[in-house]
Amino acid sequence: MVDSRTKFYLDKQNAKWKGVCAGMADYAGIDVLFVRIGLVLLTVAGGFPWTLIAYWMIAWFADAKPIGLYTSEADAKFWQGVRTNPKRSTAEVRAKFRELDRRLADIELHYTSRNTQLAQEIESLR
CATH class of the missing domain: 1.20.5 (Single alpha-helices involved in coiled-coils or other helix-helix interfaces)
Structure with missing residues (x-):
């Protein structure tokens, strides 16, 4: 079966914890550091229980990114552009x-x- 290149996946290869932030960064085509900083700032700024609940729900329901989904970095950039x-x-x-x-x-x-x-x-x- 061919995996969808436009679907959101958890990025376990670049994960620090569960791969949610790395997956969001891969999906949006931005640096994972910005996503992680944004999540921490959102949590500290008043979204404490809801950001953690959303994080765990995403980690629970999303699939892990298949290994070898993209053949090259250019392929990954193209599919990020297609998604956005x-x-x-x-x-x-x-x-x-x-x-x-x-x-x-x-x-x-x-x-x-x-x-x-x-x-x-x-x-x-x-």
Whole structure:
């Protein structure tokens, strides 16, 4: 079964305690230190019992991130972008394919045109 790359997972490989903060950081694409500091500040600033209850509930219900979910760091960054803004990600992929299609059409036009100079260069290489 293929694991979903857009789902929230506990990140046990980068965990300090249960992997909730590391999972949130991986999901959002930010540094885990900022998530940990934010959680501590939120707890100290008045959310004492609720932040701990939420932390334990997330740790209880969320699945651990499968090992090898991402093939590279670039793959992880791409999927973080998909999670944060899927429309932008699909637009970027569409734009890349349009650019490739345009370049391929230019090559095809140049190759199939009646370019005698190109034909002479090809004949000279034989």
